[in-house]
Amino acid sequence: MRALIQRVTDARVTVGNDIVGETGPGLLILVCAMQNDTEHEARKLATKISKLRILKDESGRMNRSILDADTPSALVVSQFTLAADTRSGNRPGFSAAAPPDEGRRLYEYFTDCLYDLGVPAQTGEFGADMAVTLTNDGPVTIWLDTDQS
Known part of the structure; x- marks a missing residue:
């Protein structure tokens, strides 16, 4: 699985005019299941993200995980375009994404899995045309791929 994690002060996802998910200070997690991924990869990715020390401590350093936050919060949005293959031509291919x-x-x-680990998470709407609005804090943006960890 792949994820693009952004530390945010706030984020929300809308479908049409309706807010379907939002978070205050925490993480925006864009996630994509890849071909041949299983629950093992999903659990591994959730565990890694829950322990990733990218939130500020009292000194302003990236030293706290989302589990260390006073009010842990995440917004999880499906994004199959993380599977983009741009090696050939100018039009990305997405065949590496799971069906x-x-x-x-x-x-x-x-x-x-995030919930089970203690991270309350709201979500977008799978397969919908979503608009994601966020304020990236830092900015901090981290790319994770279970094939590379």
Whole structure:
């Protein structure tokens, strides 16, 4: 699985005119299930993100995880475009992404894993045309791929 994590002061996702998920200070997690990913990769990614020390401590240093936050909070948004293959031509290919049904299942399982680890997470709407608004704090943006960790 792949994820792009952004430390945010706030973030929200809307579908049409409706806010479907939001967070205050915490993490915006864009996530994509890849071909052949299983629950193992989803759990591994959720565990890594929950322990990633990218939040500020009292000295302003990146030394706290989302689990260390006073009010841990995350917004998880499915984003199959993280599977983009741009090696050939100018139009990205997305065949490395998991099929939609499996992608949805692993996206929901990943979010459930975050909950189980103690990270309350709201979500976007899988497969919808979403608008994501955020204020990146830092900015801090981290790329994770379970194939590379």
